Amino acid sequence: MINSNGNNRKFIGCEPYLNGLASFICKLEKENYNKIKLYKNDIRELLFSFSKKIFDEIFILFPDPWPKARHQKRRIINHENLKLFSSRLKINGKIFVATDVENYFESIQRLFETFGKIKIMNTGSFDVRPKNIISTKYEKKAVYKDIKPLYLEAKKILD
Numbered sequence: 001m002i003n004s005n006g007n008n009r010k011f012i013g014c015e016p017y018l019n020g021l022a023s024f025i026c027k028l029e030k031e032n033y034n035k036i037k038l039y040k041n042d043i044r045e046l047l048f049s050f051s052k053k054i055f056d057e058i059f060i061l062f063p064d065p066w067p068k069a070r071h072q073k074r075r076i077i078n079h080e081n082l083k084l085f086s087s088r089l090k091i092n093g094k095i096f097v098a099t100d101v102e103n104y105f106e107s108i109q110r111l112f113e114t115f116g117k118i119k120i121m122n123t124g125s126f127d128v129r130p131k132n133i134i135s136t137k138y139e140k141k142a143v144y145k146d147i148k149p150l151y152l153e154a155k156k157i158l159d
């Protein structure tokens with residue numbers, strides 16, 4: 001997730017598990033220390049603590065898929081959470097999503113299409129990684145298993 005101001009881009013990374021944060025910190029280069037803040041908890045808690053329309057970009061990359069039907073309501077990308085994500089984005093701000101779970105992607109696409117305040121920007125090229133998205137560990141895992149990740153780039157067009 002990013003809040004940028006010209007060249008002075010600031011990032012906030014969010015992860016509830018200490019191990020995940022620790023492995024990220026180990027890889028973080030010193031010159032980036034002052035650009036990045038980390039939050040150890042649920043992303044929703046972090047977003048509620050901010051005022052509205054603060055972010056330029058939000059990245060949700062390979063969110064936990066919760067593949068079993070009875071667990072699908074736990075998926076982070078649902079209508080209620082999209083309202084929260086969208087409320088913290090500036091107008092013309094972007095949300096980027098990536099997943100290697102086809103039925104999750106389809107539900108995300110439907111949700112974004114019907115949400116009304118957000119416009120999908122990369123219709124027709126969901127299999128091409130938008131240039132703003134970095135390659136992550138889970139993307140590499142998917143590619144290694146010969147699974148093609150899918151990407152969504154959407155712009156907030158209305159409040």
Ligand SMILES: C[S@@+](CC[C@H](N)C(=O)[O-])C[C@H]1O[C@@H](n2cnc3c(N)ncnc32)[C@H](O)[C@@H]1O
Binds near residue numbers: 041043063065
């Ligand atoms: C499948 S991993 C993907 C990690 C990384 N984004 C990547 O692409 O390699 C999903 C990560 O999302 C984190 N996560 C799940 N629900 C979350 C939430 N509500 N807030 C913040 N992080 C969450 C999990 O702890 C896990 O580290």
